[in-house]
Amino acid sequence: MSPRNADTRAATATPIGTDRDVPVIEFDRVQLAFDDVVVLREVSFTLLTGHTKIVLGASGAGKSIMLKLILGLLRPDGGVIRVDGRRVDQMSERELMEVRANVGMVFQEGALFDSLTVRENVGFKLYEQTRIPLEEVDARVREVLGFVGLGEFIDRMPSELSGGQRRRVAIARALAARPGVLLYDEPTTGLDPLTATTVDVEIVKLRDLENVSSILVTHQLRDAFYIAEHEAVREVGDGFRVVRASPDKAEETEFVMLREGRLVFEGHASELRHSRDEYLQAFLS
Amino acid sequence: MLKLIDKGIKSALLEVQEYVLLCSAALRAMVSPPFFVHDIVEQLDAIGVGSLTVVILTGLFTGAVLALQTGLTLDQFGARPVVGRLVSASMVKELGPVLTALMITGRVGSGIAAELGSMTVTDQINALRALGADPVRKLVVPRFLAGIFMVPLLTVVSDFTGVAGGWFVAYMQLGVGSGVYWTSVQEGLYLQDAWMGLIKPFFLGFVIVSIGCHVGLRTRGGTQGVGRATTRAVVAASVAVLAVDFFVTNLLVYLMY
Ligand SMILES: Nc1ncnc2c1ncn2[C@@H]1O[C@H](COP(=O)(O)OP(=O)(O)O)[C@@H](O)[C@H]1O
Numbered sequence: 302m303s304p305r306n307a308d309t310r311a312a313t314a315t316p317i318g319t320d321r322d323v324p325v326i327e328f329d330r331v332q333l334a335f336d337d338v339v340v341l342r343e344v345s346f347t348l349l350t351g352h353t354k355i356v357l358g359a360s361g362a363g364k365s366i367m368l369k370l371i372l373g374l375l376r377p378d379g380g381v382i383r384v385d386g387r388r389v390d391q392m393s394e395r396e397l398m399e400v401r402a403n404v405g406m407v408f409q410e411g412a413l414f415d416s417l418t419v420r421e422n423v424g425f426k427l428y429e430q431t432r433i434p435l436e437e438v439d440a441r442v443r444e445v446l447g448f449v450g451l452g453e454f455i456d457r458m459p460s461e462l463s464g465g466q467r468r469r470v471a472i473a474r475a476l477a478a479r480p481g482v483l484l485y486d487e488p489t490t491g492l493d494p495l496t497a498t499t500v501d502v503e504i505v506k507l508r509d510l511e512n513v514s515s516i517l518v519t520h521q522l523r524d525a526f527y528i529a530e531h532e533a534v535r536e537v538g539d540g541f542r543v544v545r546a547s548p549d550k551a552e553e554t555e556f557v558m559l560r561e562g563r564l565v566f567e568g569h570a571s572e573l574r575h576s577r578d579e580y581l582q583a584f585l586s
Numbered sequence: 587m588l589k590l591i592d593k594g595i596k597s598a599l600l601e602v603q604e605y606v607l608l609c610s611a612a613l614r615a616m617v618s619p620p621f622f623v624h625d626i627v628e629q630l631d632a633i634g635v636g637s638l639t640v641v642i643l644t645g646l647f648t649g650a651v652l653a654l655q656t657g658l659t660l661d662q663f664g665a666r667p668v669v670g671r672l673v674s675a676s677m678v679k680e681l682g683p684v685l686t687a688l689m690i691t692g693r694v695g696s697g698i699a700a701e702l703g704s705m706t707v708t709d710q711i712n713a714l715r716a717l718g719a720d721p722v723r724k725l726v727v728p729r730f731l732a733g734i735f736m737v738p739l740l741t742v743v744s745d746f747t748g749v750a751g752g753w754f755v756a757y758m759q760l761g762v763g764s765g766v767y768w769t770s771v772q773e774g775l776y777l778q779d780a781w782m783g784l785i786k787p788f789f790l791g792f793v794i795v796s797i798g799c800h801v802g803l804r805t806r807g808g809t810q811g812v813g814r815a816t817t818r819a820v821v822a823a824s825v826a827v828l829a830v831d832f833f834v835t836n837l838l839v840y841l842m843y
Pocket residue numbers: 335340358359360361362363364365366367
C-alpha cells in the first residue's frame with residue numbers, strides 16, 4: 302500500500318470491512334511450538350466484524366502468543382491465519398505493514414517506548430506513518446488521552462507514570478489511528494477496580510459505538526463479564542450511556558478458554574457461568 | 587553428547603545467519619528511504635560526542651606511557667630524540683584505532699545491547715512493528731551510521747591527544763626539546779600509515795555497533811537476559827575488534843606496502 306492510502310485509511314473513522322458477520326480474524330488449525338514446547342495445537346476460531354472474543358487461560362497458556370500471531374510478529378508452524386480475509390501467516394514484513402495499519406494492539410505490560418513522551422508514544426503511528434498535519438495529530442492525541450482520562454499527562458515520560466496510567470496510555474496509543482480491530486493483552490491486570498472499569502467502558506464504547514472488532518485476553522473475570530454483559534448506547538449529542546446488554550448484543554461477545562494449547566470452551570457469558578466443566582469452574586471461582 | 591554438540595553447532599550457525607541477515611538488512615536500509623533523520627542525528631551525538639571524554643583521556647595516557655617506555659628503551663641506543671617517531675607511528679597505525687575501538691565497545695557496544703535488549707524483552711520492538719515501523723530502519727540504521735562514521739573521527743582525536751601526551755612526557759620528563767619531538771613525530775608518519783589508521787576504524791566501528799545491535803535484538807529472558815546480553819556484546823565485540831584489526835591490517839599491508 303502506498304503512503305497515500307495509509308493516510309486515507311488512518312484518517313477515516315469507519316474501518317474497512319464494516320459489514321457485520323464478515324470474519325475479520327480467522328484461525329484455522331494453527332500450531333506453534335518453541336523447540337520442544339508446544340504452545341498452540343490446532344487452534345481454530347473465527348472473530349466476526351464488530352464482535353468481541355474474550356480469551357481466558359492460565360498464565361503461560363499461549364494467549365499473548367495468539368495475539369502476536371495475528372499481527373504477524375510471530376509465524377505459526379502450521380495452519381492458516383487470516384486478517385480481513387488475507388493470509389498473514391505467509392506475508393512478508395512489508396505486506397504485513399498494510400494489515401497492521403488496521404489493527405491496534407495493547408501489549409501486556411504496555412510496551413510504551415520509554416525514550417519518548419506520552420504525546421510521542423500515542424501519536425507515534427500518526428507522526429511517523431502518515432502525512433497528517435502536526436496540529437491534527439496533536440488534536441487526535443489529546444482526544445484519545447482524554448478518553449482514557451490522562452489529558453494532563455501528555456508531556457510526561459512513561460517512567461513518570463504509574464502502572465495503571467501506563468496501561469491506559471498504551472490503550473490510547475493503540476486506538477489513536479482508529480483501527481478496525483483492537484487486540485487487548487490483559488488490559489486491566491494490576492489495575493484498581495475503578496480504573497479497570499474505566500478501561501472496560503472504553504472497550505465497550507469502541508465496540509458498540511465505533512464498531513471495532515476486538516480480542517481481549519484477560520484473567521480478570523469481573524472485567525470479562527462486565528464487557529460481555531454491558532452495552533454502550535448513544536445519547537443525544539456526543540454522549541453515551543452504558544446499560545445492561547440486550548440478549549442480541551450479549552451474543553456478540555464470545556468466550557474462549559485456552560488450556561494446554563487447545564481451546565477447551567467456546568460460548569457466551571451465560572453458558573460460561575453455567576458450565577459444569579470442573580476446570581472452568583475452578584477457573585471461575 | 588553428540589546430540590549436544592550437534593545442537594551447539596546448529597545454534598551457532600543460526601546465530602551467524604541471523605547476524606548476516608541483520609547486517610545485510612541494515613546495509614540495504616541505509617541506502618534507501620525512508621530515513622529517520624532525527625534518530626540518526628541523536629545517535630551521532632550519543633555515540634560521537636558522548637564518547638569524546640573517554641577517547642581523549644585514553645589517547646592522552648596511552649601516548650604518555652608510550653613515550654615513557656620507549657624513551658627508556660631508546661636510551662640504550664642513545665636515540666632518545668627519536669621518541670616522537672615511535673609515539674606517532676604506534677599511535678596512528680595501531681594503538682589509536684584499537685584502543686579507541688575497545689573503549690567504544692565498552693561504552694557504546696554495551697549501551698546498544700542493553701537498550702535494544704530491554705526494548706526486546708519489554709515488547710517495545712514488537713510494539714514498533716505493530717505500529718508499522720521497521721526496527722531496522724528506526725533503531726539499527728542510526729546506530730550503524732553513527733558507529734561507522736564516529737569511530738574513525740574519534741580515532742583521529744585519540745591519535746592527536748596521544749601524540750600530545752607523548753610530547754608532554756618527552757618534554758617534561760625525558761628532556762627532549764619540543765622542536766625535536768615534533769620533527770620526529772612527522773618523520774615517523776608515512777602516508778600509508780595515515781591511511782591505515784583511518785581505514786581500520788570504519789571496520790572496527792561497524793563491528794562494534796553490529797554486534798551490539800544483533801545481541802541486543804536477540805535478548806531473551808527478561809531483565810536478567812538484558813544483563814547477560816550486555817556482557818556478551820562487550821566480550822564478543824572486544825574479541826572481534828582485535829581479530830578484525832589483525833585481518834584488516836594484514837589486508838592493508840598486502841595492498842599498500
Ligand atoms: N520467544 C519465546 N521463546 C520460547 N518460548 C516462549 C517464547 N515466548 C513465549 N514462550 C512460551 O510460550 C508459552 C506461552 O506464552 P504466552 O503466550 O506469553 O503466555 P500467556 O498465556 O501467559 O500470555 C509460555 O510457556 C512461554 O514460556
